[in-house]
Amino acid sequence: MAATHPIPLVPLSGSPRAVGEAFGAANAADIAAAVAEFFGERRDALLASTEHYRSLVAELAPHWLDEVAGIAAAAGVDAEDYLAYQGAKYRRINLPECFSYCVAPRHTTGGVTLFHKNRDNVNRPQCAYVKEVAGRYRFAATADTTDLGCMMAVNERGLCCAADVGYPDPNPCYRGMMNPDIMRLLLEGCASVPEAVDHLSELEAKRAYAGAAVGTNWLFADAAGELAQVCHYHGRIEVNASAEGFLVMRPDERGQRVLESFRAESGRIRPALLNLLSRQSPILVDSNISAMTASVSALRPDLFSRAEFAVHNAGRVVYVPLYLGITATPRPLLDGTIYRLAEARHIPSAGFVDFEAGLHEQCIRLELAARDALAKRGEAAARRTLTLGCARFVADAVRFLTPTDESAP
Numbered sequence: 001m002a003a004t005h006p007i008p009l010v011p012l013s014g015s016p017r018a019v020g021e022a023f024g025a026a027n028a029a030d031i032a033a034a035v036a037e038f039f040g041e042r043r044d045a046l047l048a049s050t051e052h053y054r055s056l057v058a059e060l061a062p063h064w065l066d067e068v069a070g071i072a073a074a075a076g077v078d079a080e081d082y083l084a085y086q087g088a089k090y091r092r093i094n095l096p097e098c099f100s101y102c103v104a105p106r107h108t109t110g111g112v113t114l115f116h117k118n119r120d121n122v123n124r125p126q127c128a129y130v131k132e133v134a135g136r137y138r139f140a141a142t143a144d145t146t147d148l149g150c151m152m153a154v155n156e157r158g159l160c161c162a163a164d165v166g167y168p169d170p171n172p173c174y175r176g177m178m179n180p181d182i183m184r185l186l187l188e189g190c191a192s193v194p195e196a197v198d199h200l201s202e203l204e205a206k207r208a209y210a211g212a213a214v215g216t217n218w219l220f221a222d223a224a225g226e227l228a229q230v231c232h233y234h235g236r237i238e239v240n241a242s243a244e245g246f247l248v249m250r251p252d253e254r255g256q257r258v259l260e261s262f263r264a265e266s267g268r269i270r271p272a273l274l275n276l277l278s279r280q281s282p283i284l285v286d287s288n289i290s291a292m293t294a295s296v297s298a299l300r301p302d303l304f305s306r307a308e309f310a311v312h313n314a315g316r317v318v319y320v321p322l323y324l325g326i327t328a329t330p331r332p333l334l335d336g337t338i339y340r341l342a343e344a345r346h347i348p349s350a351g352f353v354d355f356e357a358g359l360h361e362q363c364i365r366l367e368l369a370a371r372d373a374l375a376k377r378g379e380a381a382a383r384r385t386l387t388l389g390c391a392r393f394v395a396d397a398v399r400f401l402t403p404t405d406e407s408a409p
Contacts (some may be wrong), residue, residue: 007329020070055088104245115160125336128309149180157191158223158301164217176210317342330394
């Protein structure tokens with residue numbers, strides 16, 4: 001594998017402050033603009049309304065406060081303002097258009113757990129990254145370029161998480177943490193589906209969760225192949241499993257479409273099928289802004305699990321893989337560059353098939369090289385191999401999405 005690559009890399013690992021400074025520096029302009037627009041002339045009211053949220057962060061994730069301080073310093077905003085923005089920005093709940101699905105290893109090529117989410121929300125710049133705050137589990141995630149929390153992710157132990165809008169809550173609560181924060185708590189501290197469900201129950205008992213007038217549908221999967229769909233209401237959590245080895249977020253038209261495809265391909269399901277479904281109606285809708293397909297290895301998921309990220313509408317951007325074992329994130333995925341390229345130029349998704357097939361072939365070769373490096377030279381060499389490989393994937397995606405003289409409008 002090539003030793004050098006021109007794509008800049010941003011390490012998001014180490015102390016909370018260092019992680020925050022690196023993330024804030026990469027996304028400073030987006031963060032400063034978002035915080036200024038959000039607050040306007042109502043700063044005192046917003047600070048008062050998020051006081052309970054900020055107290056929960058101090059209690060449940062005090063390391064986030066140091067990370068926030070680093071983000072705010074790098075982005076040139078007030079740390080208290082940035083944290084209040086995080087606590088308030090997702091209080092408006094979208095229609096239930098997000099959709100997620102997952103597959104147990106016995107149905108997949110290679111015996112991996114596969115997991116997918118299409119995220120539907122307001123169109124804002126999107127990013128993807130691998131982050132590891134000292135003392136917590138590393139995770140690969142996607143979110144807005146301004147977010148502290150995450151929208152869908154897989155951690156180093158192989159736990160996959162997604163949260164979609166659920167059903168009307170008969171006992172709504174409007175104070176607490178929203179899904180992106182709850183998800184990050186689970187990713188940083190849980191190694192399996194049972195642990196995630198137990199921790200979710202503990203957070204519910206603390207009344208930490210705020211979902212407003214609707215509940216949350218959670219989808220979880222792990223490296224052991226355990227799957228769970230969880231309907232989360234205030235004061236009640238309903239856990240649904242699947243003996244079949246397939247789970248969808250909702251048993252609606254989208255769910256039936258996914259299940260039919262999975263049953264037809266049982267035993268040979270690959271990530272490409274989950275990506276293909278994400279671009280088909282009725283699963284893909286106009287409000288889609290990102291997507292993720294995770295492929296979780298049972299052996300060394302901390303190195304060889306990968307998440308393929310679409311950091312725009314899945315119908316107009318390519319999926320780009322990141323491995324959990326990388327030591328730094330290629331900057332164009334972190335700072336919204338790939339999102340902006342897709343925003344500026346619409347390429348029909350039919351044009352993605354050959355490009356993404358090539359990336360999947362490169363993934364096979366990269367994993368073989370990384371496993372060889374692990375066996376012969378140790379873990380640091382394997383991580384370096386994976387990091388440089390992912391940098392090449394991102395460089396290829398940037399070139400693919402950048403207009404040439406012939407293709408420019």
